[in-house]
Amino acid sequence: MKLAFIFLYLIFSLNVESNVEKCHKNMVAIQNNLALSRSILKVHCVSKDDDLGDHFLRFQDVAYNFSFHDSLLITRFKCTLWKGANLEYHQNFTAYQGGAYLKCGKFNSWDARDDGIYFSRNREPMKLMYIWDKY
Secondary structure, rough: OOOHHHHHHHHHHHHHHHHHHHHOOOOEEEEOOOOOOOEEEEEEOOOOEEEEEEEEEEEOOOEEEEEEEEOOOOOEEEEEEEEEOOOEEEEEEEEEEEOOOOOOEEEEEEEOOOOOEEEEEOOOOOOOEOEEEEO
16 A cells, blocks of 8 residues: 555656646736826735745836746745835735646736736736725
8 A cells, every 4th residue: 555655656746847847937927007106116925935025116117026836735925015105005915826736827917006906817907906005
């Protein structure tokens, strides 16, 4: 029984490794489009294993983005965005969540606007997902 388990585990591991090599990385991009206020956007994203640190984006700067492969366990990146003269507006959200199977080449785009935070998956039209909370 143990030998059969070890054999199946080896086959599974080799299959997953070869699929990961062929798999394009997933990407999250966050853009500052705070047109009215033109305020700085502070971005902080974390996963179970990684803290990506603080990033500060000016209005219409190049998007902050990061890419990664899904792990065998569920991959999840949570982000917090802040805006306003004293960063008094904020929002916490899940910027990316994997599933029961490995995803390849997914693109999650987040757009910070004055009225809220918009989302697009794989370049579909943007939808308002969150409004800003104030401290």
